[in-house]
Amino acid sequence: MENEEQRELILETMESMLEIQLRSVRRLKRSNTQPGKRKAPGSQSRKRKSLTELCFQLLTLEGGALHVDTMVELLKKRFGRSTDRDSLASALAKKARKDERLQRVAPGTYTLNSETF
Secondary structure, rough: HHHHHHHHHHHHHHHHHHHHHHHHHHHHHHHHOOOOOOOOOOOOOOOOHHHHHHHHHHHHOOOOEEEEEHHHHHHHHHOOOOOOOOHHHOOOHHHHHHOEEEEEEEEOOEOOHHHHO
């Protein structure tokens, strides 16, 4: 008989836990679907700029050509964004081939086209 009581206690406990979880899920679901409800300031996600866009910004600010190594350092220093040198070099090379704004002037060195300034 004691075994049956333990079983019943365990099942009641599990049932209570599941009811609490279900209420929590429903509350979260309601709060996410209510129209007009504003998020707390600072909790709205801002779209982060890509590393190549930040490089365009660096090239604009510097006003001349920059080597990839220099860009990696400036990205870290000015924007707090660290990146792998080879990844950035590859991304910039692709952009230089496709995009009219960026031009490769020497191995690993890029500048913005003059009409971009």
